[in-house]
Amino acid sequence: MSMMMLGLGRSSCRSATRKLVKTARIKLLVSTASTSSSSSAEPEPKTNETEMSRIRNIGIMAHIDAGKTTTTERMLYYAGFTKFMGEVDHGDTVMDYMSQERDRGITITSAAITFSWKKHRFNLIDTPGHVDFTLEVERSLRVLDGAVAILDASAGVEAQTMSVWRQADRYDLPRILYVNKMDKNNADFNFCISSIKDKLHVVPIVTQLPIGVGKEFKGMVNLFDKVAHVWETGGDGQTFVKRALTPKSGRIYGDVLEARSRMIESIADLDDRVAELLLSHEDPEKVSCGDLRAGLRRITLDHKAVPVLLGSSFKKKGVQSLMDAVIDYLPSPLDRALPFAALYGESLCALAFKTVHDKQRGLLSYLRLYSGMVSPNTDCYNVNRDAKEHVQRVYHAYSDEYKEAKCVAAGNIAVVTGLKQTRTGDTLAASAAAAAEVGKKAQAGGEDKMASALAGLTIPEPVFFCTIEPASLAYQKPLEGALERLQKEDPSLRVRVDAETGETILSGMGELHLDIIKARIESEYKVECDLGPLQIAYRETLLSPAQKSLVLDRTLGDAKHYVAMTLSLAPTRGAGFMRRIQLVNTKEKNLATLRREHVHAVENGARSACEHGPLLGFKVVDVTVGLHDLEVGRGTSSAMIAACSSQCVTQAIQEAQMCLLEPMMALEISCEERHLHGVLADLSKKRSHILQIESRADMRIVLATSPLAELMGYSTQLRTITSGTGTFSIELSTYEPLTADEHRKAVHRVTGL
DSSP, X not given: OOHHHHTOOHHHHHHHHHHHHHHHHHHHHHHHHHHHSOOTTSOOOOOOHHHHTTEEEEEXXXXXXXXXXXXXXXXXXXXXXXXXXXXXXXTOOSSOOSHHHHHHTSOOSOEEEEEEETTEEEEEEEOOOSGGGHHHHHHHHHHOSXXXXXXXXXXXXOHHHHHHHHHHHHTTOOEEEEEEOTTSTTOOHHHXXXXXXXXXXXXXXXXXXXXXXXXGOOEXXXXXXXXXXXXXXXXXXXXXXXXEOOGGGOHHXXXXXXXXXXXXXXXXXXXXXXHHHHHHHOSGGGSOHHHHHHXXXXXXXXXXXXXXXXXXXXXXXXXXXXXXXXXXXXXXXXXXXXXXXXXXXXXXXXXXXEEEEETTTEEXXXXXXXXXXXXXXXXXXXXXXXXXXXXXXXXXEETTEEEEOSOEETTSEEEEEXXXXXXXXXXXXXXXXXXXXXXXXXXXXXXXXXXXXXXXXXXXXXXXXXXXXXXXXXXXXXXXXXXXXXXXXXXXXXXXXXXXXXXXXXXXXXXXXHHHHHHHHHHHSOOOEEEOOOEEOOEEEESSOEEEEEEEEEEETTEEEEEEEEEEEEEOTTOXXXXXXXXXXXXXXXXXXXXXXXXXHHHHHHHHHHTSOTTTSOOBBSEEEEEEEEXXXXXXXXXXXXXXXXXHHHHHHHHSOEEEEEEEEEEEEEEEGGGHHHHHHHXXXXXXXXXXXXXXXXXXXXXXXXXXXXXXXXXXXXXXXXXXXXXXXXXXXXXXXXXXXXHXXXXXXXXXX
């Protein structure tokens, strides 16, 4: 019977097939999880040190299309978690579960999953590679203990690789590097090692050598024991042949000895114990593989070097060795114990790093537990919001499926329901009393009272914005509800209502980000909506210092409120958005005696004033606010102090000389040699600065900075220039002042005047 007789088109058939495949995978996934872990009817035992040492909380991070999701799918299969391998191109992967991810073939949201490998528990998070979803990477790395960075063997270290590497640096994460796609025709392992040194500025320690390259890639040699791992063509990669190399193995044996000698020398240079063993044995061959691996583990945990492995995840070669390396070199929660979490002892200390709205379960909160445990039907305390919360149910996450648990102990990742006020970046404690006790301990050690809360997340500022409106008035309320939920899930999405026009303004990280938000509103919430044209999120700053004094004297009801203050504003390049004010002490005025809540109120008011500048209403940045004088009358509320501060800063900004700042993007373009001249000529028209031109196999890599306003629609332009062969990636670099001419153009773009 033909598809037309069934009334199905090709797209409908594909969609139906994907749903059937996903349903089958979910059934296998849940049944496997049930057999591979303890029954949900019995509580998990309290995690002791031995058990915690077998936990690995890791993330997979890389540039887009380096093979993160494919590698994760292979891990799940070899661990026995799934019964067959999902493929990104087929849209049937476990980790990319959103319809947008399956349709576009990219990872949009980070997905968490738990599985076992060689008696170790892996809590793994697969992160996006596209720059528009950098917050997903940020909040994942914040709660992980280690990371696997994946490189494309034909491209080496790319733009987004460096970006996620810097994010991992921010959280001091030990890492291992996996050179993937060794089966590609232009794969170059040595080039990748050079790019690691040059661009990531780390010491790579090569632990494997490839056997063949490109289509001839068959496996790799483990340099520790000089054993070759060879995979046959075809099959699922579950089994492979191990063959010890000898002098009779030919030229490869000499290459392995040389590479092994370099590896041992590198480890000995960075680890004293291995150096002592070398001196005592004299012969490097007498140093055991276990001692070498232990030395490399110490080096990795101390951030002195990074182990490098290789393989081809798509061709199912080398993934098992990568999983072994995660156990051997990346830390357990015990190795990453936070001194602050120790203040909580056995009491609960958890960080909420992600929220998801589930149609059946409601709002799901993802928690990383640093101490204590979380159980169903228990109360807890949100330190950041000073609010009591109630945990209804506790789950283990298996991508978009959840298995109920009786409790989850420290060192693990849990998903809970029932938290109504908790948002991304909030800290949870067992009770207000427990948090207060930790606050006292922290203060005794010289820390701030808010040290009872874990450090939150750095939320990137949006660079694009547009209007959004429902297709009809009937969709207005559902649209507001959808946007409210999406903001809870994605803190990098900002929604506000313009006070003058009444329009709803949507701000995001890029064109793709906002496009996917619109698609999710339509597909998940069944709300038809339209987006206005994309606009650039400029910034405003001062060109000259300004100072203002203001007195606020009001009587509200029976209460009299009096505030007098003097504030100064000074341009400070690179300061970003104002977070703290500076207390300017003089011989006449010692502001160190001011009450802390009064200073915080002044800061709140100043921040509020800097949210909207006088030129086009964009944020005022790169400004230092100084407090010179403050007088507060008896009984004056903090709200009045903040209002006075806001008015004072607003008036100072309006009287100062201001200018617009435009976002400058770091741009990396890959094109063929024959198209290089056309690409460079086009960049010269876009006010771009060419920083460097590199060679990568038969491609040319152009590194440049360019105004974001000039890159609108650049994807289509680049395809035209390079006949469809060029690719590019961008990320925010900095903000630069606009010239008078460009200022007029920017005002016209935003206001139409």
